[in-house]
Amino acid sequence: MTTITHIPAEPSWWRIFSRNRGSVVGAVVLVVLFALAIVAPMLLRFEAGRIDVGPSMAPPSLVHLMGTDELGRDVFARAAAGLSVSLMVGFGAATISTFLGVVIGGLAGFFGRSIDALLMRLTEIFQVIPRFFLAVLLVAFFGASIFNILIAIAVLSWPEIARLVRGEFLSLRSRQFVDAARVAGAARTSLIFGEILPNALGPVVVNATLMVGQAMLLEAGLSYLGLGDPTKASLGQMLQEAQQIMRSAWWTTAFPGMFIFLAVLSLNLVGDGLTDVLNPRARGR
Amino acid sequence: MSKPLLTATNLVTKLFTDSGTVQAVDGVSLHIGHGEAVALVGESGCGKSMTALSLMRLVRPPGQIVSGSVNFDGADLLSLSEREMRAVRGGRLAMVFQDPMTFLNPLMRVGEQIVEAIMLHQRVGRSEARRTALEALERVGIPAAATVIEYFPHQLSGGMRQRVLIAMAISSKPTLLIADEPTTALDVTIQAQIMRLLAKLRGELSSSMLLITHDLGLVAEYCDRVYVMYAGRIVEEGDVYGIFANPRHPYTRALLSSTLSPDRRIEKLAPIDGQPPNLITPPPGCRFHPRCRERMARCSEEAPPNFDIAPGASARCWLYEEAARVGAP
Amino acid sequence: MPTKSLLIYVGGRLLQAVPILFVIILINFALIHAAPGDPVDILIGGADATPEYIEGLRREFGLDQPLWQQFVTYISKIVQFDLGYSLRYREPVLSLILGRMPATLLLMGTALFFSSLIGILLGVFAARRPYSAGDYTATFVSLAGYSMPVFWLGQIMLVIFALHLAWFPTQGMYSLRAPSQGFGRILDVAHHLVLPAITYSFYHLALIYRLTRIKMQEVLALDFITTARAKGVAEGRVVYRHALRNAILPVVTVIGLNFGFMLAGSVLTETVFAWPGMGRLLYEAVGARDYPVLMGLFTVLSVMVICANVITDVVYALVDPRVVYR
Numbered sequence: 001m002t003t004i005t006h007i008p009a010e011p012s013w014w015r016i017f018s019r020n021r022g023s024v025v026g027a028v029v030l031v032v033l034f035a036l037a038i039v040a041p042m043l044l045r046f047e048a049g050r051i052d053v054g055p056s057m058a059p060p061s062l063v064h065l066m067g068t069d070e071l072g073r074d075v076f077a078r079a080a081a082g083l084s085v086s087l088m089v090g091f092g093a094a095t096i097s098t099f100l101g102v103v104i105g106g107l108a109g110f111f112g113r114s115i116d117a118l119l120m121r122l123t124e125i126f127q128v129i130p131r132f133f134l135a136v137l138l139v140a141f142f143g144a145s146i147f148n149i150l151i152a153i154a155v156l157s158w159p160e161i162a163r164l165v166r167g168e169f170l171s172l173r174s175r176q177f178v179d180a181a182r183v184a185g186a187a188r189t190s191l192i193f194g195e196i197l198p199n200a201l202g203p204v205v206v207n208a209t210l211m212v213g214q215a216m217l218l219e220a221g222l223s224y225l226g227l228g229d230p231t232k233a234s235l236g237q238m239l240q241e242a243q244q245i246m247r248s249a250w251w252t253t254a255f256p257g258m259f260i261f262l263a264v265l266s267l268n269l270v271g272d273g274l275t276d277v278l279n280p281r282a283r284g285r
Numbered sequence: 286m287s288k289p290l291l292t293a294t295n296l297v298t299k300l301f302t303d304s305g306t307v308q309a310v311d312g313v314s315l316h317i318g319h320g321e322a323v324a325l326v327g328e329s330g331c332g333k334s335m336t337a338l339s340l341m342r343l344v345r346p347p348g349q350i351v352s353g354s355v356n357f358d359g360a361d362l363l364s365l366s367e368r369e370m371r372a373v374r375g376g377r378l379a380m381v382f383q384d385p386m387t388f389l390n391p392l393m394r395v396g397e398q399i400v401e402a403i404m405l406h407q408r409v410g411r412s413e414a415r416r417t418a419l420e421a422l423e424r425v426g427i428p429a430a431a432t433v434i435e436y437f438p439h440q441l442s443g444g445m446r447q448r449v450l451i452a453m454a455i456s457s458k459p460t461l462l463i464a465d466e467p468t469t470a471l472d473v474t475i476q477a478q479i480m481r482l483l484a485k486l487r488g489e490l491s492s493s494m495l496l497i498t499h500d501l502g503l504v505a506e507y508c509d510r511v512y513v514m515y516a517g518r519i520v521e522e523g524d525v526y527g528i529f530a531n532p533r534h535p536y537t538r539a540l541l542s543s544t545l546s547p548d549r550r551i552e553k554l555a556p557i558d559g560q561p562p563n564l565i566t567p568p569p570g571c572r573f574h575p576r577c578r579e580r581m582a583r584c585s586e587e588a589p590p591n592f593d594i595a596p597g598a599s600a601r602c603w604l605y606e607e608a609a610r611v612g613a614p
Numbered sequence: 615m616p617t618k619s620l621l622i623y624v625g626g627r628l629l630q631a632v633p634i635l636f637v638i639i640l641i642n643f644a645l646i647h648a649a650p651g652d653p654v655d656i657l658i659g660g661a662d663a664t665p666e667y668i669e670g671l672r673r674e675f676g677l678d679q680p681l682w683q684q685f686v687t688y689i690s691k692i693v694q695f696d697l698g699y700s701l702r703y704r705e706p707v708l709s710l711i712l713g714r715m716p717a718t719l720l721l722m723g724t725a726l727f728f729s730s731l732i733g734i735l736l737g738v739f740a741a742r743r744p745y746s747a748g749d750y751t752a753t754f755v756s757l758a759g760y761s762m763p764v765f766w767l768g769q770i771m772l773v774i775f776a777l778h779l780a781w782f783p784t785q786g787m788y789s790l791r792a793p794s795q796g797f798g799r800i801l802d803v804a805h806h807l808v809l810p811a812i813t814y815s816f817y818h819l820a821l822i823y824r825l826t827r828i829k830m831q832e833v834l835a836l837d838f839i840t841t842a843r844a845k846g847v848a849e850g851r852v853v854y855r856h857a858l859r860n861a862i863l864p865v866v867t868v869i870g871l872n873f874g875f876m877l878a879g880s881v882l883t884e885t886v887f888a889w890p891g892m893g894r895l896l897y898e899a900v901g902a903r904d905y906p907v908l909m910g911l912f913t914v915l916s917v918m919v920i921c922a923n924v925i926t927d928v929v930y931a932l933v934d935p936r937v938v939y940r
Contacts, residue, residue, distance in 0.1 A: 022754075022757075121633070124634075125633070125634050125637050128634050128874070128916075128919060128920060128923060129634070129637070129638065129641075129874075129916055129919075130874035130875075130877055130878065130912075130915055130916055130919050131874065131875075131878070132874075132875070132877070132878030132881070133877070133878065133881075133896075133911065133912050133915050133916070134641070134912065136896065136900065136908070136912075137641075137645060137908055137909070137912050138645075140900055140903065140905070140908055141645050141648075141649040141656070141905070142649060142650070143650070213761065217763055220763050220765075221763065221765065221878065221882055224763075224765050224882065224885070225881070225882075225885065225896070225897055225900050226897070226900050226901055227900060236763075239763075239765060239766060239769065242769065243769065243886070246769055246772070246773055246777070247773075247777050250773050253766065253769040253770065253773065254770065254773075256766075257762075257763060257766030257769065257770070260763050260766065261758075261761060261762050261763065261766065264761040264762075264763075265757065265758060265761035265762075267761075268757060268760075268761050269757070272757075341844060343840060343843055343844055371846040371847075371848060372846065373846070374843070374844055374845065374846040375844060375845035375846035375847075376846060379844070380844045382837065382840070382841060382844075384837065387836065387837040387838065388837045388838050388840070388841045389838055389841065390838045390841075390842070390856055390860070391838070391860070391936065392859050392860055392933075392934065392935065393856075393859075401842075401845065401847065402845040402846070405845060405846045405847065406846065437935045437936070439935075439936050450841070453841075453845065
């Protein structure tokens with residue numbers, strides 16, 4: 001009903017992001033968790049995997065902030081170490097699969113026709129096949145190492161991003177500013193990198209953020225089932241061990257799980273906030 | 286003169302948004318007589334749709350009817366309970382909307398949508414209602430009504446869908462039919478058909494019509510009286526001949542001066558210098574003054590009241606202060 | 615209801631599933647041969663086997679034949695529903711899995727049903743009262759719900775409700791001391807079902823709630839809602855008869871698309887609560903490196919996901935007339 005007679009200056013991305021209190025909280029928590037993962041091994045008194053640093057199954061105390069497990073290992077130290085593994089796998093897998101998705105989606109969207117049809121069939125198939133079970137299979141067959149887990153997760157998560165990027169390519173390909181650039185003699189690569197990708201980037205970044213959380217949950221699930229890397233501490237594995245002793249030692253499950261939960265929650269909050277910044281039409285603002 | 290069917294007095298509707306309060310309808314007064322066809326004319330965003338929604342009490346948050354009164358067939362609509370209002374809406378007071386594609390429920394068969402309306406306002410069973418719905422569809426000129434009644438909206442063409450909307454509105458024989466830009470979303474060839482249908486139905490049902498439009502050609506052909514609206518206010522009122530032959534308000538004159546010849550149908554209003562005002566912070570005094578060629582100093586200071594110039598003709602402009610004093614009491 | 619075009623549609627969807635099945639079989643086959651070690655070891659799994667048995671396997675799968683021939687053999691076995699044999703359980707894989715299926719279906723079915731229902735009702739409720747305190751709380755809780763690892767939630771629920779409060783049993787589907795027939799049995803199973811079902815439905819409920827809320831808000835702002843109100847339809851009917859029917863379409867799709875993810879959740883939940891379903895079987899098979907069972911589970915679960923997708927498409931076609939009516 002109103003007609004705008006003057007257009008206000010567009011707020012900076014920080015302004016938009018900070019309007020959503022949840023996202024700011026999420027970002028803060030994420031930073032804290034990162035700091036913890038990086039700094040803890042250096043600062044903490046107790047080495048992560050070392051047994052008998054304290055009494056067995058001791059409840060949280062000033063000495064052992066999160067208690068100890070049945071082998072006398074400090075839960076806090078182990079959990080921090082596990083957290084860094086989870087974060088690494090999460091971000092690593094998300095990065096790789098985003099890259100894969102962008103390339104595949106881009107190829108499909110840019111070249112269209114048969115290449116597009118072929119790649120889209122492939123994407124569809126990968127979307128239907130239950131991701132988790134294929135990951136279980138892959139890790140069980142090829143061995144449980146951090147590397148394998150990372151690759152397994154990365155290889156299974158690209159369909160969403162590919163779809164997104166392809167959609168952007170398809171819609172932008174026919175838009176006028178691309179034609180204008182082409183007429184001006186722009187080479188294909190400069191078209192892709194200069195014009196199309198920057199526009200597609202917004203939703204991709206949001207999706208990638210959410211994907212980190214999903215990858216972390218997937219990794220935790222795999223190690224909970226016993227498919228984690230036995231040489232590295234892992235939050236999922238800690239929960240698996242806790243299954244037997246949680247009756248008398250609730251802290252062995254509460255705290256490691258809390259770390260995963262907080263990490264994924266803050267990633268989801270940040271992702272929500274980023275949606276406001278990068279994807280205004282999705283929120284209808 | 287017999288008492289009008291509908292009288293709106295000083296209707297004020299505001300929209301309370303995050304960016305500010307929009308004065309969408311700012312003291313609108315109008316009346317519609319029995320059997321009359323009245324036009325409410327203005328450009329997009331002037332508040333005419335909002336006025337119609339206010340009359341039907343269909344204004345949703347962040348909008349709200351702030352003050353005023355609406356007297357319809359002896360009842361003050363604004364003081365009715367929601368339940369009583371629901372009995373009026375769709376029954377004696379009905380509305381036809383602009384875009385038949387978006388204004389019909391895509392998941393319900395058209396017959397069912399009409400039956401729903403009928404069963405709300407008439408004490409009949411379902412089979413009786415179905416028969417009435419069928420009649421309504423035939424009445425609006427839909428061929429093979431018995432088949433169409435089972436169709437879903439997406440299976441019909443634009444013109445047919447609009448006929449369905451009209452059938453829905455007239456199914457309970459309303460005394461006042463409000464048509465909000467009923468032909469804007471349709472092809473030119475269909476527009477004439479729909480307008481003729483509305484005129485015919487009006488005659489058959491002896492009902493009044495409030496036609497909201499920006500198309501002056503339709504006004505000239507189908508209406509008895511005209512209200513011209515600008516920036517939330519009625520700026521001129523008159524009978525259709527008077528408005529076209531002798532427009533009084535500078536805005537009306539500007540609108541009409543774009544016509545090429547009286548015989549030629551006007552499709553769009555010609556643009557006038559400047560922009561329609563921001564209704565959150567409207568211009569002080571007369572809202573049209575920034576764009577008015579005949580403005581005086583007073584126009585930016587004081588908002589002119591509505592001056593009666595002749596019986597049934599008035600203009601909200603300082604130019605007519607003298608005429609009002611000299612003219613009719 | 616034009617049944618003919620509906621059948622054609624279903625037929626088309628089923629046909630589309632065939633290449634996916636093919637890829638799944640291909641993946642299984644590739645894994646047998648691509649994984650480190652002798653394919654025979656894979657086929658044996660982690661159990662001990664006699665040399666005669668190994669010889670038999672070699673012949674059965676034609677392991678000395680060229681690869682493409684082995685693939686044909688493999689496919690023909692699958693088509694005859696032979697998914698291999700598990701030495702550890704001494705049972706054909708398929709019957710082993712099918713034996714565990716009812717328990718999983720019971721858990722999933724109950725959880726999905728109640729969480730969908732509650733999620734939709736809460737979503738509608740929240741859409742009608744946006745920005746209220748209840749809305750914010752529910753939104754936050756639902757966000758927490760799907761950020762939580764389901765097995766952690768299960769453990770926490772176990773610790774609180776089963777171990778400390780002792781309101782519910784800690785594991786399994788039935789107690790040994792409970793009646794094994796009739797109503798007593800049903801009650802017993804239901805008692806065991808509560809904690810796993812609640813744990814398991816949290817994610818799904820959160821998802822459905824969020825989606826319904828957003829979609830309802832979108833739909834309630836659409837034009838035909840105004841028409842309904844202009845006809846004099848009461849607000850309750852506007853919300854449930856007009857708005858919800860339109861908003862629920864994407865929700866149906868999501869329930870279907872999410873099925874694969876929910877299956878994964880069931881694995882983890884069953885492991886926490888020692889619920890004797892397919893998920894628990896997976897856990898055991900992983901621990902024992904029983905590859906035939908793992909591959910069989912992968913195949914069966916994928917087929918279930920495909921079926922769920924087809925069913926979802928069919929339900930969608932039934933609800934949205936625009937799909938089938940041209």
